[in-house]
Amino acid sequence: MSPRRSSSDDPFESVLRPPADETPDQKAIRLKAEEEARRVSQAIDDGIKAERIERKKRRIVRLLLLGQSESGKSTTLRQFQRLYTPTAFRQERILWRSVIQLNLTRSIRTILEAIPSHSPHSPHSPSSPIHSPIFHPSSPPHHHRPSQTQSYRERSASRPSSRRATASFSGVSPSASSSVTVARANGSNSQTKSGGSVGNQTRSFGSGNFDIYEEDLPRDREEDTLVDSYSAFASSSAFRGEKERITIPVYLLEIKERLSGPLRHVEALLISKLIPGSASEEEGYGKGKGKGLGSSTPFLSVNSKGKEPDYSGTDWPWANQEIFIRPGTSWKVQQQHQHTLSLAHPQPRLPPQALAQITEINGYDSHHPHSHEHCNGLPIPPVPSLTNSISTASSSPPPTFFEKGKHGSEGNSEIGAALGGGERGGGGVMDIDAIVANVLNRCREDMVALWSDHTVREVLKRRKIRLEEGSGFFLNDIERITSFKYAPSEDDVLKARLKTVGVAEYKFEMETAAGKESGTEWRIVDVGGSRSQRPTWAPFFDDVDAIIFLAPISGFDQVLSEDRSVNRLEDSVLLWKAVCSNKLLANVELVLFLNKCDILEQKLKSGIRLSKYVRSYGDRANDLETASKYFRSKFSAIQREYSPNPRKFYGFCTSVTDTTTTAGILASVRDMVIRQHLKQSKLL
Ligand SMILES: Nc1nc2c(ncn2[C@@H]2O[C@H](COP(=O)(O)OP(=O)(O)OP(=O)(O)O)[C@@H](O)[C@H]2O)c(=O)[nH]1
Ligand SMILES: [Mg+2]
Numbered sequence: 218m219s220p221r222r223s224s225s226d227d228p229f230e231s232v233l234r235p236p237a238d239e240t241p242d243q244k245a246i247r248l249k250a251e252e253e254a255r256r257v258s259q260a261i262d263d264g265i266k267a268e269r270i271e272r273k274k275r276r277i278v279r280l281l282l283l284g285q286s287e288s289g290k291s292t293t294l295r296q297f298q299r300l301y302t303p304t305a306f307r308q309e310r311i312l313w314r315s316v317i318q319l320n321l322t323r324s325i326r327t328i329l330e331a332i333p334s335h336s337p338h339s340p341h342s343p344s345s346p347i348h349s350p351i352f353h354p355s356s357p358p359h360h361h362r363p364s365q366t367q368s369y370r371e372r373s374a375s376r377p378s379s380r381r382a383t384a385s386f387s388g389v390s391p392s393a394s395s396s397v398t399v400a401r402a403n404g405s406n407s408q409t410k411s412g413g414s415v416g417n418q419t420r421s422f423g424s425g426n427f428d429i430y431e432e433d434l435p436r437d438r439e440e441d442t443l444v445d446s447y448s449a450f451a452s453s454s455a456f457r458g459e460k461e462r463i464t465i466p467v468y469l470l471e472i473k474e475r476l477s478g479p480l481r482h483v484e485a486l487l488i489s490k491l492i493p494g495s496a497s498e499e500e501g502y503g504k505g506k507g508k509g510l511g512s513s514t515p516f517l518s519v520n521s522k523g524k525e526p527d528y529s530g531t532d533w534p535w536a537n538q539e540i541f542i543r544p545g546t547s548w549k550v551q552q553q554h555q556h557t558l559s560l561a562h563p564q565p566r567l568p569p570q571a572l573a574q575i576t577e578i579n580g581y582d583s584h585h586p587h588s589h590e591h592c593n594g595l596p597i598p599p600v601p602s603l604t605n606s607i608s609t610a611s612s613s614p615p616p617t618f619f620e621k622g623k624h625g626s627e628g629n630s631e632i633g634a635a636l637g638g639g640e641r642g643g644g645g646v647m648d649i650d651a652i653v654a655n656v657l658n659r660c661r662e663d664m665v666a667l668w669s670d671h672t673v674r675e676v677l678k679r680r681k682i683r684l685e686e687g688s689g690f691f692l693n694d695i696e697r698i699t700s701f702k703y704a705p706s707e708d709d710v711l712k713a714r715l716k717t718v719g720v721a722e723y724k725f726e727m728e729t730a731a732g733k734e735s736g737t738e739w740r741i742v743d744v745g746g747s748r749s750q751r752p753t754w755a756p757f758f759d760d761v762d763a764i765i766f767l768a769p770i771s772g773f774d775q776v777l778s779e780d781r782s783v784n785r786l787e788d789s790v791l792l793w794k795a796v797c798s799n800k801l802l803a804n805v806e807l808v809l810f811l812n813k814c815d816i817l818e819q820k821l822k823s824g825i826r827l828s829k830y831v832r833s834y835g836d837r838a839n840d841l842e843t844a845s846k847y848f849r850s851k852f853s854a855i856q857r858e859y860s861p862n863p864r865k866f867y868g869f870c871t872s873v874t875d876t877t878t879t880a881g882i883l884a885s886v887r888d889m890v891i892r893q894h895l896k897q898s899k900l901l
Contacts, residue, residue: 278891283764284812290743296873317713321698480656664699722741768786773817793856806865853866869882
């Protein structure tokens, strides 16, 4: 085949070919024009290159934080802030108080919901509230062991035998060399409520790399049966041993009744404060779809008429939903505004530099279906200014919650009046912070009693609710957090949980010596990690210098809260594969944080065997060191196998809530990223 014929296959050739009858003059003109076109094209290329070099000279480093929801991305961001912009971090600390109060309130609510309520046959049904003559909140409840008890029997139903389950995940080919096998065992007491429990799975799942063993019954169904089947008056005084009856003392029912209303009210206030026009993310299941937060919120109902809010039933809009903040809502700015309005607790204004750190990426957000003006597809009416609308008698002494010996639902009425203020009259203004602090302080004793009660611990254990391992755990700090003077510590801010939805880029003008020396401006991009959020990541893959990928390896026995059919560890591995194999990221440095090692260690020490969930772990020692080494080698093998170009493996075992260890790791990451950045600048 002649070259001429071959080139005639090119559709451009006939167009670009010089005319056969071209004169020498015409040829000279054509060549000149072509030369000029080449010069222009070269100038454009040079311009682009110069711009890149200029940007690199300015040393703007862009770091992307990736990983599943609750993996620790935002916590890592906060660690960067703590280390490199300490002044702003210190000044922002107070703004986290509401988040921490909300985390605590929700943990208590989880406990309250775990305690069985009144039996339909019990005289302690809601229509006949408990008035125990021997109970007084000022005395520690555990000093009283009322003879009258309620109990429930754990169902001793036989469970189906182990069955091996497999299913394939699209886009990821199984690989023997990087395989991790995850198995699940029966009744292993190894699930946390907040992360979703493996035991809730009703269907099999897995991939070539993950073989999941499903042996449990669906947890929710089992628990419902547990609660429904208790008998009103058990004769046993305490426990009859494992798998037997637990008696629920009356004082616990009283605490439950006293706390439920006020805490829901506090929750409503805090949510309204953090996200006026609150929205709930429309994902996962078992979540209250179609319910907007409008004028029928408990807060508004108590506020407008001073009557007691109705917290019962399923109308509670946030009952099963995690609260999130969209970057576009600038909750810190919002809170700052509310603090400025506050009369009871005025706060200093944040310096503009602290506020300017939050860069909103509105162009992206505005296309997102979960815009903050909508809740589950329904428009949300604007929420009136809360600070101005809560009226109470600030000049009169604080209302006494328990001092008049009121119990049960009357306690709720009183606190409702204290909160709503309609009945109390008075012309003062009490801000949300003051009301929340007041209510939490008054609930303090009950909350402490609840969390320290061994019946409660047993109920939680039976229900496989492990709050200690979940996000936003503050139950060991109730006294401190419910004090009127409570101001969050650095550790508190790092432990606080606030879900991210959307994408936000944070600019770091380094305050510290280390940062200044490098002369580098850092831009850290934090993304939402839940499944519905992941399509938002790709637009940020362009022009990124490094990625910190967080894989919470403690999640080997948990499932995703947004999809309870997916094991957390399996999800992390699949995500890691996707990131490693992404062509856009082929030349990006990847840093892996095998995170939540502290929780992993706790789990292993408590006797949970990793090999029950990860079959390929085999008979290795069930300790942190061996487990983290094992995970490191697995993740490293995946990177090696899936990366389009060879790249170095940077893997760290982390607990990003721990300030000391994380400081060293972030310093190494920073140095490595800067070194790579400089190298690339020189290459340009
Ligand atoms: N004990 C412990 N808790 C951690 C660790 N890392 C993060 N957490 C906590 O886990 C919770 C979730 O962390 P986040 O940083 O909010 O998770 P995220 O990846 O940003 O999650 P999304 O915003 O939903 O994508 C927070 O309460 C953190 O304090 C860790 O290493 N150990
Ligand atoms: Mg986050």
